Each structure stands twice: as C-alpha cells, then as structure tokens.
Amino acid sequence: xxxxxxxxxxxxxxxxxxxxxxxxxxxxxAPAAPAGPEALPAGARTSPVTPPAASPATAPGPSxxxxxxxxxxxxxxxxxxxxxPAAPKINASSYLIADGDTGEVLAAKDPHGRYLxxxxxxxxxxxxxxxxxxxxxxxxxxxETCDVExxxxxxxxxxxxxxxxxFHALMMMSANDAALALAQANGGLEKxxxxxxxxxxRINARDTLAGSPNGLDKDLGLSVKTQHTSSYDxxxxxxxxxxxxxxxxxxxxxxxxxxxxxxxxxxxxGKKVGGYPIHTHNRMLPGQSHEYKGMIGGKNGYTVAxxxxxxxxxxxxxxxxxxSLMRADEPPSRYAAKLLDWGFAARGKxxxxxxxxxxxxxxxxxxxxxxxxxxxPTNPLTRDDSAGGWGLLLAGGAGTxxxxxxxxxxxxxxxxAKAAGAAPDPLPPxxxxxxxx
Numbered sequence: 001x002x003x004x005x006x007x008x009x010x011x012x013x014x015x016x017x018x019x020x021x022x023x024x025x026x027x028x029x030a031p032a033a034p035a036g037p038e039a040l041p042a043g044a045r046t047s048p049v050t051p052p053a054a055s056p057a058t059a060p061g062p063s064x065x066x067x068x069x070x071x072x073x074x075x076x077x078x079x080x081x082x083x084x085p086a087a088p089k090i091n092a093s094s095y096l097i098a099d100g101d102t103g104e105v106l107a108a109k110d111p112h113g114r115y116l117x118x119x120x121x122x123x124x125x126x127x128x129x130x131x132x133x134x135x136x137x138x139x140x141x142x143x144e145t146c147d148v149e150x151x152x153x154x155x156x157x158x159x160x161x162x163x164x165x166x167f168h169a170l171m172m173m174s175a176n177d178a179a180l181a182l183a184q185a186n187g188g189l190e191k192x193x194x195x196x197x198x199x200x201x202r203i204n205a206r207d208t209l210a211g212s213p214n215g216l217d218k219d220l221g222l223s224v225k226t227q228h229t230s231s232y233d234x235x236x237x238x239x240x241x242x243x244x245x246x247x248x249x250x251x252x253x254x255x256x257x258x259x260x261x262x263x264x265x266x267x268x269x270g271k272k273v274g275g276y277p278i279h280t281h282n283r284m285l286p287g288q289s290h291e292y293k294g295m296i297g298g299k300n301g302y303t304v305a306x307x308x309x310x311x312x313x314x315x316x317x318x319x320x321x322x323x324s325l326m327r328a329d330e331p332p333s334r335y336a337a338k339l340l341d342w343g344f345a346a347r348g349k350x351x352x353x354x355x356x357x358x359x360x361x362x363x364x365x366x367x368x369x370x371x372x373x374x375x376x377p378t379n380p381l382t383r384d385d386s387a388g389g390w391g392l393l394l395a396g397g398a399g400t401x402x403x404x405x406x407x408x409x410x411x412x413x414x415x416x417a418k419a420a421g422a423a424p425d426p427l428p429p430x431x432x433x434x435x436x437x
Contacts, residue, residue, distance in 0.1 A: 085345060094326040096325075114224060120299050124200060132195070139166070150176045168250055174300070200233070200237075235323075254280045
C-alpha cells in the first residue's frame with residue numbers, strides 16, 4: 001500500500017503545481033496568421049503582411065506607425081478589391097483617404113511623411129483655441145500683427161476685433177494677421193504655440209510640430225525640421241474639429257462681414273464701425289467655382305516651400321469622407337475631388353489599410369490583477385474573474401485541481417487511519433495511478 005500512496009502523491013503534487021503555474025489562456029489556440037495582401041497595380045506598395053485595421057484603442061508596437069503597419073508605406077498603399085476602381089493618380093507627395101465616421105483609412109500615399117503644412121496648420125490653431133477663447137471677447141492688434149507677411153484680412157491697431165471675426169478671417173480667407181491677433185487674445189505667441197503642440201499631442205497627431213500659428217515657413221526662418229505635419233495628422237485634426245460646432249461654422253462659411261474703421265460717409269451718418277465682406281478661399285463649397293456635392297469644408301494652404309496643401313471633408317448619403325494632400329503641384333480642388341470620389345466609391349468595400357486613432361492615451365489599460373507577478377492570484381477576494389482572480393485558476397484547471405486535491409486528502413486520511421489502527425478507506429480506482437494523457 002505504501003507503493004500506491006507514493007504513486008498517488010507523485011501524481012498529485014505535479015498536477016497541483018502545474019495548475020497554479022500554467023499561464024492564463026495557455027490552452028487557447030494560437031491565432032491564425034493574417035492573409036497576405038492582394039495584388040496591387042504597378043507602382044503601388046503595401047507591407048508584406050496585410051493585417052485588419054488596427055484597433056483604435058491600441059498603441060502601436062515599437063516599430064509600427066500610428067494607425068497600423070501598412071501606414072508605413074511610402075508609395076500608394078491600398079488593398080485592392082474587385083469592382084472598386086484603382087486608387088486615384090494625383091501629383092502630390094502625400095495623401096490620405098479615410099472614412100470620417102468609422103476612422104478607417106481606405107488608401108494613402110506616404111501618410112506619415114512629414115512636410116511643411118502651409119496654412120493647413122491654421123486648422124490646428126482653430127482646434128487649439130476655439131474652445132479656449134470667448135467668441136465675444138475683443139482684442140486690439142499690435143502694429144507687428146497687422147504688418148505680417150502673406151495673406152491678410154486687413155486690420156488696424158486703431159480698432160478692436162471680436163474673436164469670432166478673427167476665426168472667420170482665419171478659416172475663410174487664411175488671414176495671417178488674424179492668426180497673430182488670436183495668439184494675442186490667447187496670451188501671446190509662446191503660449192499659443194505651446195497650446196497648439198499640446199493639442200496635437202492630445203489627439204495623437206505625433207507627426208505635427210507647430211512653429212507658427214499661421215503656417216508661414218521661410219518668412220519666419222522655419223524649415224521642415226522646425227515645423228511639420230503629415231497627411232495622417234491633418235485628417236486627425238480635421239476629424240476632431242468636425243466635432244465642434246463653432247469650428248464647423250468658421251470652416252463652412254462662404255461670406256462674412258469683417259469690421260473696419262468707418263468711412264467718411266459712414267462717420268457722417270454716425271457710424272463708429274464700418275466693414276467689408278470677406279469671401280471663402282475654399283472653391284469646393286456650395287456655389288463656388290469647383291463646387292463639390294456634399295462638401296462640409298476644409299482648409300487649404302500654399303507657400304513656395306510647402307507647395308499646395310489641403311484637408312477637407314464631404315458628406316453624402318449619410319457617410320463622411322475625409323481627405324488630405326500635401327506638396328501637390330496645382331491648386332487642390334481637382335485632386336481633392338478625385339480623392340473624395342474614390343473614397344465614397346470604396347468605403348465599405350475595400351479592406352482598410354489602417355485607422356485614424358482617437359484622442360487620448362492609447363496605452364492598453366490593465367485589467368484588475370494584471371500587475372501581479374506571483375503564482376497565486378493577486379485579488380482572491382474580488383468577484384472579478386478577469387486575469388489574476390481565483391475564477392481564472394478554477395476555469396483553467398478546475399478538473400485537475402479537484403482531482404489532485406481529492407487525492408491528497410485521501411492519502412492523508414489513510415495515514416491518520418493507519419496510525420489509529422483503523423482500516424483505511426480504499427484508494428481511488430487503479431486508473432488514477434496511470435499516467436493522465
């Protein structure tokens with residue numbers, strides 16, 4: 001009988017130990033490897049492995065770009081699908097097409113490439129300041145603000161301007177002086193740049209660095225090393241801005257009355273403030289020369305160094321498409337229409353190449369007990385059956401632990417009975433002495 005007791009103990013102890021040491025989910029089947037990419041047209045590129053769209057709440061791996069592995073591509077990246085036209089051909093260094101509702105990136109070219117933003121950066125200026133500043137607050141511009149280079153709405157230090165008028169000038173006609181006046185209203189240039197870059201970090205626009213509030217580059221001594229963004233980030237910025245009613249209002253307005261000192265005739269009539277109409281630079285809005293059906297709005301930009309840049313959104317049949325392009329060789333309307341048309345035709349049909357990540361922390365949240373490093377569960381009193389709890393131990397090795405515990409109990413009982421001179425209980429059936437497969 002001693003032999004059988006030793007055999008039972010030899011089986012029992014390893015089983016108990018194994019049930020405690022086995023990692024959670026060790027018995028689960030390994031996930032299937034993702035399928036390889038579909039064939040692409042000549043000149044198009046994709047990564048060797050085509051995973052499904054990355055989870056919006058998942059941080060990228062050490063060498064994976066934000067939004068998914070395929071977004072590392074420098075050429076045109078698209079997962080071709082039968083019945084969907086080839087990705088549009090446009091002469092731009094970078095572009096991106098995304099489903100604005102789901103965040104799925106449908107096609108792109110060098111989406112994380114960093115380029116000079118030109119005035120598309122004003123979309124970030126508006127996003128960073130529109131909820132910080134009271135639209136009814138007023139600011140008196142400095143002479144330096146009024147004398148800035150490039151496109152201006154035309155201000156004077158003799159007049160105070162409402163913040164709402166400055167935002168209209170900024171987003172409608174890309175006024176560089178309005179950008180500086182808004183920076184004044186926000187506490188100065190240094191604070192405004194800090195707020196813009198903080199907002200970029202908040203929404204995970206990690207390719208973006210603002211060196212000015214208006215997108216001017218060479219005139220301010222800025223290069224792509226000191227001011228840059230990407231077509232991916234422009235889409236993130238616009239998508240976040242679309243959530244804010246005031247942002248949308250400034251972006252989609254076609255005509256607005258901008259204040260100015262009264263004319264001589266107006267002064268005679270007793271008017272203290274005059275003004276003049278300003279008109280949008282977005283030629284794709286309703287009634288404009290390149291009107292695009294469903295156009296919500298966008299922000300264009302141009303400098304000699306940056307070339308043509310653009311970010312825009314349109315909505316048709318209950319679906320929103322966001323496009324962005326950088327360093328194009330011609331004004332953006334024609335190229336933007338091609339990108340939007342393809343996006344509406346392809347959404348819901350092509351497998352996404354990535355995703356527009358949401359704002360905030362992308363680090364996976366630990367579940368209760370994930371921080372434990374010991375053999376025993378870290379939270380044995382909780383009712384949560386997540387990793388680290390007793391429920392996982394019971395679920396993973398319930399049968400093994402029950403059998404092992406029973407054998408130990410019976411062996412101990414037999415020893416106590418023998419010491420007292422009583423007849424021992426019978427051992428379990430002989431099959432338990434055999435190896436368990």
